[in-house]
Amino acid sequence: MKSRRVKPGVFLFLCIILVTGLLVYKIQRRHQQHEQAASQNQTVASQASSNPAEHEWFEENPKPVLDPVTPDSDLVLTQTAHRQPLLPDEETVKQGELDSTSWQNPFYRLFWKNEGWKFTDEGMESKTDQYCIATFIRPYKKISVSFRVDVKQMFPDFELLLLTRDPAKPDQILVSSQIHFQNTGVTVSASDQKKKSELKRVEVNLERAEAQSVPVRLVGTGNRFVISIGRRRILTCAQPAAQSGKECFLCFTADKQPVRITALRLEGE
Numbered sequence: 001m002k003s004r005r006v007k008p009g010v011f012l013f014l015c016i017i018l019v020t021g022l023l024v025y026k027i028q029r030r031h032q033q034h035e036q037a038a039s040q041n042q043t044v045a046s047q048a049s050s051n052p053a054e055h056e057w058f059e060e061n062p063k064p065v066l067d068p069v070t071p072d073s074d075l076v077l078t079q080t081a082h083r084q085p086l087l088p089d090e091e092t093v094k095q096g097e098l099d100s101t102s103w104q105n106p107f108y109r110l111f112w113k114n115e116g117w118k119f120t121d122e123g124m125e126s127k128t129d130q131y132c133i134a135t136f137i138r139p140y141k142k143i144s145v146s147f148r149v150d151v152k153q154m155f156p157d158f159e160l161l162l163l164t165r166d167p168a169k170p171d172q173i174l175v176s177s178q179i180h181f182q183n184t185g186v187t188v189s190a191s192d193q194k195k196k197s198e199l200k201r202v203e204v205n206l207e208r209a210e211a212q213s214v215p216v217r218l219v220g221t222g223n224r225f226v227i228s229i230g231r232r233r234i235l236t237c238a239q240p241a242a243q244s245g246k247e248c249f250l251c252f253t254a255d256k257q258p259v260r261i262t263a264l265r266l267e268g269e
Contacts (some may be wrong), residue, residue, distance in 0.1 A: 106266060112136055117252070123262035126158070126254035135163065136266065139247035143268035146217040150260040155183040155206035155214070158259045161251035162220060164243050166193075175242040179218060179227060183207055186227060190240040200237035202227075213262065220248070220268075 109119040116132030117124045126132040149156060159180050166174040172193070182186040187201040206229065208214070219226040222244050227235040252261065 011047040012030070015109050020055070028043075042261060065118055066178060094173045098232065106264060111138070123264070126259045126263075128256055129256050132254045134250065135251040137249070139249050140266075140268035141247055142222050143220045143248065143266065144217070144248065145250060145264075145266055146215065147264040148215050149261045150211075150262070151206075151208045151214050152211045154207055155181065155208070156259045157182050158246070158252065158254040160218060161253065162248040163251055164242065164246050164248050175240050177220070177225070177240055177243065179225070181206075181216070186229070186235050188225060188227075188235065188237050192242065199240075200235060202235045204234060
């Protein structure tokens with residue numbers, strides 16, 4: 001019998017097919033590995049986004065600017081029971097680091113010494129079952145205060161005060177200016193440790209035909225007060241001489257009246 005010899009061309013063809021198959025296999029294998037790695041990365045990313053607590057470390061969490069000393073509860077209750085304004089503690093003011101002179105919507109609750117007012121990001125609202133008082137802890141020698149007050153129909157009854165501390169007795173008030181807003185007008189008074197006197201009163205109907213948010217502005221130059229309501233100047237009068245050149249604390253009070261303040265802005269020096 002004659003043995004059959006494999007032609008060289010056939011052998012070469014088979015080698016080419018084998019090598020080509022191996023190359024195709026390696027390419028497909030490598031492509032599958034890339035797809036699996038991408039799929040695993042996507043799964044990890046989706047798990048991280050669904051669980052905020054696991055990636056909270058990279059989020060910016062602002063710390064409070066200050067941590068005021070908590071006022072003695074008995075002192076606060078005594079002051080509010082007798083409708084006495086609340087003065088910020090001296091240490092609170094010193095540690096507050098409130099270097100800014102301009103504050104827009106400063107409703108962060110730690111910026112206030114407060115009893116009865118509820119603070120939110122949008123504003124502050126008084127309770128109707130108690131005397132409410134809140135004092136901003138940064139003092140001003142000259143101040144411009146603008147805010148909006150919610151008016152359903154009758155203008156709410158509340159007071160805006162500027163308090164000057166007695167340097168000899170830091171927990172007491174040397175003199176205070178009181179701006180009393182009512183539906184029938186605005187009254188400016190001054191009180192010291194001996195008496196209270198009315199500086200000026202303007203009779204004006206502040207009632208509104210429909211519910212709205214009414215802009216109010218007070219400018220205290222240290223010598224004069226200028227008060228505007230609804231973009232209209234209502235009253236100007238002299239500021240108590242005892243407050244000239246002295247630091248004053250801004251204070252809001254409401255006596256069992258529903259008062260909502262928004263868009264508060266403070267400027268001064």
